[in-house]
Structures are given as structure tokens and as C-alpha cells.
Amino acid sequence: MEPVESQTRTETAPDFSPSAGTAFTAAPATPGRVERRKRPRTWETPPAPVPPPHLDDYKKIVGEAEIDELRFLARELKGKTLKMVNSTAVGGGVAEMLNQLVPLLNEVEVVTHWDVITGGNDFFEVTKGFHNALQGSDYRLTQQARDIFLMNNEQNRQRLQFNEEFIVIHDPQPAPLIQARTNSPQHWVWRCHIDLSNPNPEVWGFLRPFIEKYDAAIFSSQSFARQLPIPQYLFYPCIDPLSEKNKELDDAFVQQVCDELGIDRSRPIVTQVSRFDRAKDPVGVIQAFKEARKYVDSQLVMAGGGATDDPEGAAVLREVREAAGDDPDVIILDLPPWCALQINALQRASTIIVQKSVKEGFGLTVTEALWKGKPTIGGAVGGIPNQIIHKLTGVLVHSVEGCAYQMRYLLTHPEFAKQLGENGRAHVKENFLMTTNVRRWLLLLRILNGRK
Secondary structure (H helix, E strand, C coil): CCCCCCCEECCCCCCCCHHHCCCCCCCCCCCCCCCCCCCCHHHHCCCCCCCCCCHHHHHHHHCHHHHHHHHHHHHHHCCCEEEEEECCCCCCHHHHHHHHHHHHHHHCCCEEEEEECCEEHHHHHHHHHHHHHHCCCCCCCCHHHHHHHHHHHHHHHHHCCCCCCEEEEECCCCHHHHHHCCCCCCEEEEECCCCCCCCCHHHHHHHHHHHCCCCEEEECCHHHCCCCCCCEEECCCCECCCCCCCCCCCHHHHHHHHHHHCCCCCCCEEEEECCCCHHHCHHHHHHHHHHHCCCCCCEEEEEECCCCCCCCHHHHHHHHHHHHCCCCCEEEEECCCCCHHHHHHHHHHCCEEEECCCCCCCCHHHHHHHHCCCCEEEECCCCHHHHCCECCCEEEECCHHHHHHHHHHHHHCHHHHHHHHHHHHHHHHHHCEHHHHHHHHHHHHHHHHCCC
16 A cells, blocks of 8 residues: 555534535426525534533433432542543534533533544544444555554654543544553543444454553443453443434424425425445435335435545545436435534434444434434444334334335334334433433443542
């Protein structure tokens, strides 16, 4: 492999102006259908940050007793210091969770900081290869890839400071930062958000010695656990019901977003929301939709964007556009990461929501769909079966043909679809909300704090 010139990747927002070619795919006007409009310019710049919610704001959703429990659990941790480290500040579920988790931990006086590693394009190309390989893809680990990975982690180790009592490293990209550990009584935890049930043995063999140096590992599903000499914990990822992406919206705003994007709410809407990644099988979703539409009138919305640590997004987006062709019923939206409200509106406008992943860590877009009471189709991979109990809280599929069949069935059996949506929302409330996640972190910190 030829060396790639290293360019430092920063967390600046990408150019989403119309000239950048990132606007949604427009289609010719079709008689009787809403005209596709250009995205408003107000979407092209980030809105003012929304203040994070406080614990008391969740009482109306989970009840006062649960909030009192969180404050009780935090009592012996007051003043303790915690650092979270991951690979990106925007894009993807990990960044979304940390944006909400960090302020809540600080509110209960666990002093929490969040750092993001930096690196060149060559580093993130290597880590994307590692990510895919750890989820079962073929990959040949070269010495050059090892060197790039270790060199960038060493640079981050020298740049960052690790003085906190608890250090949590998220995912494989920064895993070697464990080498910053000193003899001080710190507790280091590796939080893995990807599916490790069938990892590439060469890449896992390279990373495993780093993981074994941690005090504990956390996985998102029982099937992801590995044979390790350290304790392992199960933490389901979560959504924040009060965030811009999940809070309740006025129907007038939902209608406005649909009008601006040319989505006709008088016809059934099938939606997949996820970054443009082959593991999410966006081309397979388009194929399934085109098959289902032969039997029931509908339109497909493919809404997504990219993450700063994923260099493949642009190529996958081209593949998606090619698969859609000039079909006026396939609406492709390449949205910047600050369009959480618009994503929320799209999900609420949808008749059914799809997440046809072929590889998945957990799939928080499934959680979001279930929370909104939407009948949801998910690929039977990764952590999705923890959320979708087949024919109870949603339906699981294994193929394009199976996805097409379930689209057709749910669109023609609205009572069954409605019951799935109601069950799915109850399942999320019980297991996958931010308050539950805060409780798990507080319990783990108490366990680690009790160890000498």
C-alpha cells in the first residue's frame, strides 16, 4: 500500500453550501405530487446550541423516583473526576450520547470531561478498516497500517492529559491510549460500541493486548463479549428523549419540513435514517422499496450524512444515488449533523422506518424510531435484536426480499403496525433512555471506586 500523505483532521463543520454538491437529490416534478424544493439556506449553518436538559426535566417521562435514585447513587461519587475519549465530536451515536451524558454526570457532581482524538486522513482510513474488520469484514493488516495506528495514538497520548480518577476510552480508534496509564490509582475502562461477535482474528489479535490492560470492558450486546481476563459489563446505548432529535414536535413543524423536502404526507412514507455506510445497506433498502412499491403506493426517504472519522461516506452516497436513478419516489437527503430537528420531523412523518443494517453495533436510529411509536423493520444483526423483538416490538429481516415483504405487509396492515409501534415505545422507555444509561454509569463507577 502506497503511503498516504497525512493531513490533520479537525472537528470543523464541512461545507454544506449548494455549490458543495451535498444538497438532496432532486427529481423531476411529477403531476399530483409535491414539488421538490431546495433546502432552505438556514439549514446550511449550525443553529445556536441548545442548553442541555437538567435531571428534573426527565421527571415527566420517567417519574420522580427514578431521578431521586440517580442522585442517591451519585452521593458517594461527588467530586470524583472522569474523562471520556472518543474519535469524533459530531456524527454517529457515540458523539450524540456523550453530548447528553457528560452534562448530566456533571450535574450530579461527577466532574466529567470529554476529549476527542485527532489524526490524519491516513489514520482514519486505517481505523475505518479496523472498524469493518472487527465486525467481520476481510482485511489484511499491514505493517504500514500498524505503524500509522500506533504513531497517531502516541501523538494523542502526548497531546492529552490523563489526570482523572476514571478514564473511559470509546471504541478501537483510541484503544492504545491505555499506555498513558501511570502508577496512580486510576481506573481505566474500554467502552466498545461495535459488534465483536466475529472479529477479524488478525486485527483483534493486534488490539487485544491493549484491551487486556484495562480494568473493565463494556459491550452493547451479550453476543459481543470476548474471552478477556478483565470484567465485562453490558451497557445498552441510549437516546435522550428531550434532545432535538427525540423531543415532541408540533405537527405544523413536521409538515413544514416535509413541504420543504418535497415529501407528500398524503402517501405512505418509508424512511431509513443513517449515515451513508455500506454496513447500513442503503442500496439494499432502495431495492427492497422498489419491489414493495409494485404492490403498494409509497415513497422512500433516505436521510443521512457522514461522520468525521468515516472516509467512505462520499463514495457510498454516490452508490445510493446511482441505485435511486431518476425515480421520483426516492428522496435522498445528505444532511449536515446539526439537522437533528429535521431528522426528528422526518421520523415522525414516516409511516414505517427501516434500518436494514447488515452489520451493526447497536443502531440508535432503531431506538429513535421505536421511541416515536413507529413500526420498525431492522436487520437481524448486532444490537438490533436487543431492541426489536420480532413481531412484538418490530420485525427483523435477513435479506432484501424479506425487507420488501415486511414493507408491503406493514403498509397494508395498519392495525398490526400500530401495535408494533406502541410496544416498541414501551420497550425503549424501559431499557434505552438516557436516565437508564446514567444509572448504569453511576453503578459502574461505584463498583470501580470500591476496588483498591
